[in-house]
Structures are given as C-alpha cells and as structure tokens.
Amino acid sequence: MNLIGREALLAFRRTRTLSALSVTTIAFALFVTGLFGLVALNLRTAIAAVAERVQVVAFVQRGTPTEAITAAMQDIAAFPEVLDVQYVSEADALARAKRELVEFQDVYQDLEVNPLPPSIELTLKPGDRDEAHAAAVADRLRGFGFVDDVRFGEDWVRHLDSLRNIAGLVGLAIGLAFALVSVVIIGVTIRMTVLQRAREIHIMRLVGATDWFIRGPFLLEGALKGLLGGVLALLLCGAALLGFRHEGIGLGIGLQFFNVGESLLLLVFGVLLGFGGSLVSVGRHLRRV
C-alpha cells in the first residue's frame, strides 16, 4: 500500500505539467456540473419558498359552536399532509384584512356587519404542497358539516406544480448531460496519462507485476486528481456565486451555496470519476498489451 501511494505521488511529481492539466480539466468539468448544481439548488429553494404559500382554507358557517370547531381542528391536525392548523375568527379575519388590504381600509372602517366568515387555515407539509394533496385535504374538509366552502387556489397550485415538474425534468436532463460530459472529459484526460506512461506499464509487466499492482498507483492517482479537481471546482463555484450574489440581492433572491453534504457529494463525484476513469483506462490498456 505504501508503495502504491509512493508511486502515485511520484507520478504526480514526474509529470507535473500533465498532472496539473488533468486536475484543471477535471476541475472545469466538475465546475460546470457544480455550477449547474448551484442553479438547480437555488431554483429548488426558490420554488420551495413560493410553495410555502400553498394554504388550504376552510370557511366555517357562522355560529358553529367553538367545541365543534376545536374537536374538528384536532382531527384536521392529525391529517398526514397537515403541518399546522390555525382558526381565524371573524374578528381576526377583519383585522387581518384591514392590516393587509390597506387600499380597502376605508370600506372596512364603515362596515356595520363583518362580512368575513371565520375560517380554518391549514399549512401543508413541504412534500405535500401540490395540487393532488391539497385537493385531497380539501375533499376531506368538505366532509365536515360546518364547512361552507374550501379553497386552495387550484390554478395557482397547478401552475406551481407545472413549474416544479419542468424544472425537475430540465434539471435532470441537463444535469445528466453535464455529468456525462465530465465523465468523457475526465476519461480522455486519464487515458492521456495512461498512454504517457505506457512504457512504464510495459516494464512493470515484464518484471512480473500483477495487473492489480499496476492498476493501484493509477487508481490512487486518478482518485487524488478527482479530489483535487473537486476542491478546485468547489472554489470556482464559490467564486462564481460571490460574483452573482450582488445580482441575486438585486432580484430579491438570497443565493445559496452547497451545504456540507452537497459539497462532499461533489468531491465524492470527482473522486469516483477519477477512480472509475483510471480503472477503465488502465483496464483497457492492460487488455490490449
């Protein structure tokens, strides 16, 4: 194992230019993937922020006994899709309308009778903020005798669903394409390294090295290059995000960077690409010689 490590590090030292070129190529390939990951991440966050506004509101008949509403709210809170349940009395509804709809403040001031019904407002759990779940919850709410009407902004939620689906599909397709391009670029880079050291491989075989012994330093070297490329790609992504942060603030968007887990994922992706690319390239070379 020590020998494999030493050979891998020696290979780095002996072929400095090619190694630097390989790491840079891997870094840029991963940077493109990482940059796309950042776009996807921020898009997902933005959609999730919009989805937080998905609410199901059940309008309650005036005069419904408080006990009945309290009991129903306990049942509603137990729905698997429901995150939070709030009762909004007629007075609360009017106060909120006065606060939020300032342009109608005069109209509300002159009212003799409060036209706003009491309601039960439901916030759905993050994974259930789509049309199907909202409609299912609405149907169940309609089963309560004191519920007059249920609304959740079907059209708006439907558009949100479409946006989410399109973003998901486009993200998956472009993400896969970028990852594939990274695999190809990194594969070619590692193949160059293998070809450059074909003579060394030939000599190793002649003196009785096993195929796995020959592969060892290449695999470690590939993994190290992938790791270094990954670190460099993360730094480039960070720099790109800093560059765009100002624009994001201008648009009212707080741009996000990868968390620790996502950063590690990019590094692991780099290591796996370096390792896998070396495994394939050396394997192909050894089969041919």
Add this chain to the structure above:
Amino acid sequence: MRYATGTDVALEDITFHVGRGEFVFLTGHSGAGKTTLLKLMYAEQRPSSGDVRVSGFGISHIGRDEIPRLRRRLGIVFQDFQLLEDRTAAENVAFALEVTGARPDVIPTRVARVLDQVGLAARGGAFPRELSGGEQQRVAIARALVNDPPVLLADEPTGNLDERATRGVYQLLCDINAAGTVVVMATHDLDLVRHASQRTLELRDGRLVFDSANDARESW
C-alpha cells in the same frame, strides 16, 4: 510449435529443449523470428499450435494471472535496455523487487549485491542518461537478475553496444550462467557467436535450421 498471425507465419515447426545450466545463442538474420520466439518464452505471445514450456509453465494455456508468476522466474533483457529514465540505476533495479512484493528492508541489500555483481557498485545513484550504453545494459541485467531467476532471456543485449562493451556484457552473461542460470541470448552478431563456444540455434525464415548441440534435433 507454430506461431502465425493471420496468414503471416512467423515461426513454423520449432522444436528444441534447453537443459539446466545451459547457455544458448539464438541466431538468425533480422526477421528470422528470434524476438518472436523469446516473446513466446515470456508469454508476450502465445503459440498458434503446439506448446512452449518454460520453467514449468505451459505458455499455450497460461492464465493471465499466471503470467506475472512466470515472469518472476525469468530475467528479461532487451537491446534498448528498457530502463525508466526518471529513476536511478539502483531504483530501476529495486523496482523489479518492489513490484514483486519483496520486503522493503531486504531491497537495499539485494540491489547493492546485484549492482556489485554487474560491476556497477559505485554507479547506483546515476540516472540512465548519465550511464554509457554498456553500463545501462548492465543495469538492465542487474534488474533481470535481482529476483534470482533460473532463466535469463536476452534479446540482442549487445545490439546497441560497441565491441568492448559487447565483450563485457557477454562475459557478464557467462558469469551469470556459470552460477547456474540458464541464458538464452538472441543475437545476430556472428563474430560473437563464432568466438564463443556455446550451443547455437539458428532460425531462418521462422524455421529452426541448425542446432549445434545435435544435428538430429531433440524433442521435449
């Protein structure tokens, strides 16, 4: 034994046996099949029909994972030395031990011993570019010997050397043979062959046309 690629027959009807402790010259003009025959002996190629048996291994059916084991029982020397340019003479020799999993603590001693054997005890720290052709070939021989192989295969080891270096390398191979190692040396240097009293096998157009040991060829 026969070896052909497609319709191109490189070796045909080859039968001979090399016994323990022998030194054998393999001669013939360029393209006669000397290198191909050596490649068959170290399993770089496989015979198209018949078999080649070397040090207990049958090359026709040798498994890919057995080839390293065969090569650890062989020393192989080439005309162009095949040294790693970015390693010193001692590192080139040590490399052959390292790849076979030798214990790190025994490597320096064995490298020093074998460099001394080939007359390069003082040149272990030199890189190949700092050595003469004869010295480089001695390093290659040291590398081939360091695992104490019972058989040494040398493909035109003096092909790139002047007369003095040629004599030195040949004498070294004789010394190695005297210590019990079988030496098979391919060469087209007829002067060397004539002046040495060693068994000679001559190839012509892929056929064995002469065996100085026995006019009626031995089978094995």
